[in-house]
Amino acid sequence: MGHPLIRELWNHFPENMFLVRVEDNGHFTVEAANPAQLDTIGRECLGQPLPAFLPAATAESIYARYRECVARNKPMRYQEHAAFFDEHGNEQYGYWLTLIVPLHNADDAPQRVTHLFGISQDVTELHRARDALERHNQVLEARVEQRTAELQYANRELRLLNGQLEEMATRDFLTGCYNRRHIETLGQREIERARRYGTSLSVLMIDLDAFKQVNDTQGHAAGDAALKRVAASLQSALRASDLLGRFGGDEFMILLPESSNEDARATAERLQQQTHELAAISISVGVATLRRDDSLESLAVRADQQLLAAKREYHRKVSG
Known part of the structure; x- marks a missing residue:
């Protein structure tokens, strides 16, 4: 991060940015994280493989994405539902829109992916709003369905009543034949x-x-x-x-x-x-x-x- 503008971008970019080193043993170690990322998962992530600071299921899910990106050697964009520990050690959940880009060290084998650079946007609130809207829609649909059923029942009752009234208007009350x-x-x-x-x-x-x-x-x-x-x-x-x-x-x-x-x-x-x-x-x-x-x-x-x-x-x- 030697260039002042790059350093300024790194320090003040509002979304989480991170640099992950691809280890020979199949693990991935967080080599750098911008302040936004550190605010989310804490400084203890630096220099650590993912399972050291993430729940095992979340770490394995992220590893699967990273391995795929390394194997394809192409940028990947995806949405993930991840769990993490906050600064107090409490497990939190969130939704992230993530872009990871494979990087190559020119001094090493030029075709080998040595690092992954990632940017993650926290879309948890958007997800919650969407879920709330979905629940609200389900409630509305249930109400509409109930009202529709009530209306259909009322219409059936009305048709029955109209039929009875028509029958009364056309039938002789004593004998049942036409009046x-x-x-x-x-x-x-x-x-x-x-x-x-x-x-x-x-x-x-x-x-x-x-x-x-x-x-x-x-x-x-x-x-x-x-x-x-x-x-x-x-x-x-x-x-x-x-x-x-x-x-x-x-x-x-x-x-x-x-x-x-x-x-x-x-x-x-x-x-x-x-x-x-x-x-x-x-x-x-x-x-x-x-x-x-x-x-x-x-x-x-x-x-x-x-x-x-x-x-x-x-x-x-x-x-x-």
Whole structure:
């Protein structure tokens, strides 16, 4: 360090600088260290091999780097996690960004690496800040994951609630089949579909025979039970594409897509038979099939007229 500028640089350079002698026995001895390096590991490092002042694991890890640099005979830059003893003999840990450069003594064999010059930058605080940021990010990610899970759960609950509300808005609370408003909406949709594809559509209007008598003699609870039994027996006898709705009171409407008048009458007879067998209740049925100029209202009116005729026939048979 004879040149004044070199000596000035050596004494005041803020990063650790050191000169290590390559021994013939495979060890490395610290020949010189600038004040910054001495402040870190103490003056006792001078003239000593690394294991004399570093924990064994750290010394061996550094030796491995030094041997590699000597073997390659090229500068090496790397990051290391090293342990060292402070001036009080306490073991400390740190992270270092290190550059080591192989040097050759011209008076010796020119190809033989005799020394390693190194500069180490202490990046421990940077590492700690990065680790703290990583931990903070993990906490944030965990919170985001938790909030996402909570939001997904809330969305599922909302979809379920909306489905329940939609079900309540479209279903008759007593029988579970569609209510009048929704069966009319579905009816209009089926009419449009039938006209678009040129298919048939029939409507059944159904009424419970002697329903008033059940209410008057057995009470409204018995009447409600009869309506539920009839709705269940009707639904069990229909196709998946058929649509059942409570039209009002003891009257039901059934939409039969792709059913001709003949098909609808056969369905009506089957429903009458099954309702009588399963629910022990007699029903009357009116049938109407879609015409070119029909609306849902006119279609339902014609089916209702057929229903009234069927009711008159029922009463004639009962009274006769």
